[in-house]
Amino acid sequence: MNSLTATAVGKRYRARWAVRDCGFAIPEGKVVALVGPNGAGKSTLLRMAAGLSRPTTGELKVFGTPVQGRIHPDVAFLAQERPLYHDLTVRELVRLCAAMNDRWSTERVREVLGLQAGVDHNAKVGSLSGGGRTQVAIALALGRLPRLLLLDEPLADLDPLARDETLRIIMTEVADRGTTVVMSSHLLSDLHEVCDHILLIDEGRVQVDGDIQEVLARHRILVGPAAGESTVEGTLISATRTERQSTLLLREAEPAPRGWASTEPDLESLVMGYLRASRERRNSAQHK
Amino acid sequence: MLTDVIEFRIDRRSGVSTYVQxxxxxxxxxxxxxxxxxxxxxxxxxxxxxxAINPNTVLKAYRELERDGLAQGRRGLGTFVTKSLSSEATTGDDAPLRQELSGWMDRAQQSGLVVEDVDALYVAVRDEHYPAEERS
Amino acid sequence: MIWASWRQQRLQLITLLGLLVVGVGAIALLRSSMLDSITSSQLTACVTQPLQDCAVPEAAKAFQEEWSNPLDMARLLIICVPALIGVFIGAPLFARELEQGTYVLAFTQSVSRTRWMLSKLVIALVPALVVLIALQYLVTWWLSAAGTLGPLKNGAFTALNFGIAHASPVGYALFAFALGTFLGVVSRRTLVAMTAGLGAFVVVRFALSGLVNSLVPTQRVEGTPDRQLTVHEDGSLVLADGYLDTAGQPVPEDEVNALIQACKTTPAGAGTPESQQEFLACLPKSGLAKQYADVIGESQAWQVHLADVAIFGGLAVLLLAGTAWVLRRQN
Structure with a gap:
């Protein structure tokens, strides 16, 4: 079963479409990197999946159930702003969330907080560092024992050690419970080591969606003479050109013609290629 | 409780994907x-x-090893090695081939070769004997 | 969920409790000190009879001078508490959640939005109403000890007395609270909701204070033009008065004035007892057959209070429904 599917999902804020015509399906058990530049629509998409805001068009489904104005019981959501009651202590906050949930494991929260250095249960939430608050918020999300974990910029304000701890906790969750995880970041480097599925969005639209290995295997970077570009067959995604040489990112490329070197792209260059193409489309649209 | 026999070292900068590593x-x-x-x-x-890597990646690597017939998953118990890749020639400090290579290294060192020279020689000779397309 | 709401409103609830304790202590002390003063000035009998029948008018006057301020403060307290409930409990209730984004935490737990909202409303509102009713009861208890020496002598319909009696304070408090929460979810700013809530409450409270009287059926009291109607003295609420012609129809006011003026300029000359009698005799002859007044008697005051509660309570229900609607659509 798919844990999260989107069908023609769009979200309009006044005149601007934050998300437009998004369609994808995330199989259960995947660890998904939701990447895209700032303002691409990542947060909007996650908030809609969490039932916090309603799509203007289309529909999101979680484990086959349409999301309608409230969070699915099997979903936990980490909001980008880490909304927590600052005047409560960590212990009180845990108790508060326990009271607001039918299915809850305070033990799980304690276990997660125990793995993280330096979160004092008696400290006021407001006195914690940004990273500390993120760790508390993640622990609270895991306390819901979710099957789908939606994390908006989970690593954004963490130092390297806390980042490693946090990833370890999330990955242990995946190993133990087979949880599907969708993590957003505007930095691909944060995520590409731990994710096996990529959802690249830009301008509110899905640019790439699929298993990372499969996506990479479908693409080729071809380097060859600028004059010979017409001999290359495949769907051109983007290209950089010098006077003599062309570097092309292609999808479903045919075997490279003579004089061209063909390699499988790494994720970084694939994403860059798609974002560059998207920016060029935007620029040319503006110039018209 | 079985103790861990090996521990994986994942090099995030190598460009080699985690599961291949x-x-x-x-x-x-x-x-x-x-x-x-x-x-x-x-x-x-x-x-x-x-x-802190993705457990799916580990499982994917193990499935690949199973496909190659090197390991086997047993439900609820874990994945076990089923085949031996070691041979007289590679195991132990006193394996004959290893000793020959060690002797060769001694001579290279004595004739003043630096490590890059040794690597270059080794790779060149290796590629002559094991052309790229034959390697897995 | 109850613990959750309690923990989040601990500050307000403790403040309310403090207010109650201080109120009970202060009013009990003041009341007993006032009773001492009544006994020592031999005013005990004057508490139950009209002031003009009081045997020791000097002492009564001194007593009133001493106690009218504290008693007025107590009445003002009951007038103000609903506004305070609206400003400090109603307005921040959801505005702070929206302002700080913490509603996202609540909305992403399994509790439904409606239940979350209801439990917050109940935990905030019920203790506030309990404290208000307790304080109202205490103040009434104190005021009744002063009897006709105190402000109660002015009747049930004077603004201050009416506003602190029966269920009216609860109606105002419900309205102020609902207004605060509604402005809170609309503005999403605590401070804006607090100030706008206070302003709007004061305006509506006074704008609607006359409306309630027209909702209760009045009685018409009639009498001869030569004697003032007793309803002007007995604390009844007079909504209209004037003269009736021989057919029993009210005479327009400028016509009344002209006729009275005409009767005053009789030949007998002004100022003499004869002229007064002549004047009174002149009135029915010139067409002002009877005096009338449309009144609500003091014993009917409860009906006016009920109408009052219905108006403000109805507004409160509408505003709370609006709050729920805005919160459910929140995204």
């Missing part, structure tokens, strides 16, 4: 005799706790 490291350990038939590979959870 795991496969390589398992095979390497098998060749060197560190992993023998019947040994249990670390569970996904153990690997994740140690290295």
């Amino acid at each position: 795991i496969i390589q490291q398992v095979k390497q350990a098998m060749r060197l005799g560190l992993l023998n038939p019947g040994d249990r590979l670390p569970s996904a959870r153990e690997v994740v706790e140690a290295t």
Whole structure:
């Protein structure tokens, strides 16, 4: 079963479409990197999946159930702003969330907080560092024992050690419970080591969606003479050109013609290629 | 409780994908005799706790090893090594081939070769004997 | 969920409790000190009879001078508490959640939005109403001890007395609270909701204070033009008065004035007892057959209070429904 599917999902804020015509399906058990530049629509998409805001068009489904104005019981959501009651202590906050949930494991929260250095249960939430608050918020999300974990910029304000701890906790969750995880970041480097599925969005639209290995295997970077570009067959995604040489990112490329070197792209260059193409489309649209 | 036989070291900068690194490291350990038939590979959870990588990647690497007939998953118990890749020629400090190579290294050192020279020579000779397309 | 709401409103609830304790202590002390003063000035009998019948008018006057301020403060307290409930409990209730984004935490737990909202409303509102009713009861208890020496002598319909009696304070408090929460979810700013809530409450409270009287059926009291109607003295609420012609129809006011003026300029000359009698005799002859007044008697005051509660309570229900609607659509 798919844990999260989107069908023609769009979200309009006044005149601007934050998300437009998004369609994808995330199989259960995947660890998904939701990447895209700032303002691409990542947060909007996650908030809609969490039932916090309603799509203007289309529909999101979680484990086959349409999301309608409230969070699915099997979903936990980490909001980008880490909304927590600052005047409560960590212990009180845990108790508060326990009271607001039918299915809850305070033990799980304690276990997660125990793995993280330096979160004092008696400290006021407001006195914690940004990273500390993120760790508390993640622990609270895991306390819901979710099957789908939606994390908006989970690593954004963490130092390297806390980042490693946090990833370890999330990955242990995946190993133990087979949880599907969708993590957003505007930095691909944060995520590409731990994710096996990529959802690249830009301008509110899905640019790439699929298993990372499969996506990479479908693409080729071809380097060859600028004059010979017409001999290359495949769907051109983007290209950089010098006077003599062309570097092309292609999808479903045919075997490279003579004089061209063909390699499988790494994720970084694939994403860059798609974002560059998207920016060029935007620029040319503006110039018209 | 089985103790861990090996621990994976994931190099995030190598450009080699994580699951390939795991496969390589398992095979390497098998060749060197560190992993023998019947040994249990670390569970996904153990690997994740140690290295913060995606457990799906570990499982994917293990499935690849199973496809190659090198390991076998047993439900609820873990993944176990089923085949030996070590041989007389590669195992132990006193294997004859290893001793010959060691002698060659001694001579290279005496004739003033630096490590880059040795690597270049080794790779050149290796590629003559094992052309790229034959290697897996 | 109850613990959750309690923990989040601990500050307000403790403040309310403090207010109650201080109120009970202060009013009990003041009341007993006032009773002492009544006994020592031999005013005990004057508490139950009209002031003009009081045997020791000097002492009564001194007593009133001493106690009218504290008693007025107590009445003002009951007038103000509903506004305070609206400003400090109603307005921040959801505005702070929206302002700080913490509603996202609540909305992503399994509790439904409606239940979350209801439990917050109940935990905030019920203790506030309990404290208000307790204080109202205490103040009434104190005021009744002063009897006709105190403000009660002015009747049930004077603004201050009416506003602190029966269920009216609860109606105002419900309205102020609902207004605060509604402005809170609309503005999403605590401070804006607090100030706008206070302003709007004061305006509506006074704008609607006359409306309630027209909702209760009045009685018409009639009498001869030569004697003032007793309803002007007995604390009844007079909504209309004037003269009736021989057919029993009210005479327009300028016509009344002209006729009275005409009767005053009788030949007998002004100022003499004869002229007064002549004047009174002149009135029915010139067409002002009877005096009338449309009144609500003091014993009917409860009906006016009920109408009052219905108006403000109805507004409160509408505003709370609006609050729920805005919160459910929140995204």
